[in-house]
Amino acid sequence: VNGGAAVLARLGLGEEIIKAGLPVKSVRTRTAQGWELLNIDVQKAVAQEPSLVYKGTPMCFTIMRDSLQKVLADSLDEGTIQTNKRLVGLKHDEPTGGVRLTFEDGTEELVDMVIGADGIRSTVKKETFPGPGRDPTYANIRIQFGVAEGWERAPEYAQELHQWFSEGTYALSGQYRGLEGKPFEMFALVFADDNDSEDAENSKWEPNEVKQDCLRRLSETGQPKEVVELCQRCERFFEIGVFYYPSLNPWTSPSGKTVLIGDAAHAMPPFLGQGANQAIQDAFCLGQKLSELKSGEIATLKDAVKAYERQRKLPTSAIQLESRFLGILETAGGGSGTLPSFVRDSFFFTTGKLGVAEKVFVTGATPTV
Ligand SMILES: Cc1cc2nc3c(=O)[nH]c(=O)nc-3n(C[C@H](O)[C@H](O)[C@H](O)COP(=O)(O)OP(=O)(O)OC[C@H]3O[C@@H](n4cnc5c(N)ncnc54)[C@H](O)[C@@H]3O)c2cc1C
CATH class of the missing domain: 3.30.9.30 (D-Amino Acid Oxidase; Chain A, domain 2)
Structure with a gap:
């Protein structure tokens, strides 16, 4: 790192x-x-x-x-992380304007927003952007x-x-x-x-x-x-x-309530050692935009997630290309x-x-x- x-x-x-x-x-x-x-x-x-x-x-x-x-988990309040909870479905809930999540254990959760940090075979990505061209x-x-x-x-x-x-x-x-x-x-x-x-x-x-x-x-x-x-x-x-996974595909849903970060958005060959480094920066950038939304500097959630996507797409695309090139060379x-x-x-x-x-x-x- x-x-x-x-x-x-x-x-x-x-x-x-x-x-x-x-x-x-x-x-x-x-x-x-x-x-x-x-x-x-x-x-x-x-x-x-x-x-x-x-x-x-x-x-x-x-x-x-x-x-x-462990460093990351220890910095969070107890109970923030729940393990053994596999997401299997995601639906935008019209009446409440939230997002309804379904888990493998049969439970459901209604949330304001979903950040898909679920890796290269992201379920959040598949559920939010169905259709061809979304597989790694x-x-x-x-x-x-x-x-x-x-x-x-x-x-x-x-x-x-x-x-x-x-x-x-x-x-x-x-x-x-x-x-x-x-x-x-x-x-x-x-x-x-x-x-x-x-x-x-x-x-x-x-x-x-x-x-x-x-x-x-x-x-x-x-x-x-x-x-x-x-x-x-x-x-x-x-x-x-x-x-x-080509980083040029969309990372944010039209409503702004679902957003992808890390490998879910731009998985890359590991030859520059940048995948996790970039995932951490995505999280930081998205956090910044959401706090600007909270303080009123950004008007809507949609604007906040779009600002995140705009800022992160170019640098991650460039690194992705370089990593692919290095993989071919090596x-x-x-x-x-x-x-x-x-x-x-x-x-x-x-x-x-x-x-x-x-x-x-x-x-x-x-x-x-
Ligand atoms: C061999 C190798 C070497 C690497 N070396 C480096 C390096 O030196 N430096 C570097 O920066 N990067 C490196 N990387 C890349 C790095 O590992 C990834 O880019 C990084 O882990 C991406 O983080 P992420 O949080 O986006 O996804 P992940 O680390 O893949 O995490 C996704 C998480 O989501 C969970 N998940 C998935 N689906 C579901 C679901 N349906 N429901 C609930 N949870 C789910 C998974 O269990 C996992 O915990 C390397 C990768 C590989 C393969």
Whole structure:
């Protein structure tokens, strides 16, 4: 997290995020043969962008998902969050002007407004904007993830994220901080897939099956020892297909009573590490517009949600495009339909030398709210 962390700091959660996250010192990108293509000094780059600095701390961390969720949940009043409540239906209620929600457990709730933060396969989106073109699109890219208990890293490798490019695969490894400060080693292997998957969930959760497939792929594509050893030590494994959802589709209902944020509005491939950062900024921006509605600066709810959509659409669309482009580059050399790997390696080497890669990273991270 980077821009999202900086925005959470504005909401008073800066200290909590600093405590829960592990600072990212640098991102090193190498070919499997060890040729360094790019080395971004993240602390220095982020420190130069004032909106990413909180009380002298550059806001760029690795953090396990449950740890970030805990920081957010702990900041809310008890009872605000209800779990095990799956939304299955949503209807605008003419007599009251509200929105009627139906849940899987048979209960109903009449509310003033619905914010659909329910992810890439959003039920709020499907119910509000039925019709074709509302399903996420498969990017023909797959990711295998492994997680291991963390270990003490050599000081020169601590807080570094490593990217490795081989013929047809891209590997990312790094240490992430989890609940109660516990370190975890995280590993992701990205590769192109030339099958168009029809499978709705399109994921595999059988750890051993994914691990064996991953080890085979690492060996076939010549990934280095560091990656293979990390993969061998991982116990938790899963595989997902990468999907995106075009951000240019509408995010707000005509009445303004239903609005989408985060992946529900603009799911993107994770190659810039911006999905959650942008989701947090959406929430902040929508919150701002609703408070302007409350204070009378904005006249109607419809105007407030439209102002949110206008402000967020351009930056999220740009990041979405860049992430898709990076996904295509990073899976170069992966067979039919992919770019030759020398194009990818030359691209990263050149953009690194020119300082463009660092600029793209900081621009993507800089909050636009
Ligand atoms: C492998 C991977 C790596 C990533 N790395 C990064 C990164 O480094 N940095 C970054 O910023 N982003 C990253 N992302 C992207 C990030 O995870 C997402 O963009 C982010 O989680 C989106 O948040 P969200 O709240 O919109 O949706 P989600 O996190 O998907 O949350 C949606 C929630 O809604 C709930 N829900 C869904 N349907 C219903 C329903 N019908 N009723 C009730 N609840 C429902 C779900 O259970 C879930 O809790 C990564 C994503 C992946 C897959």
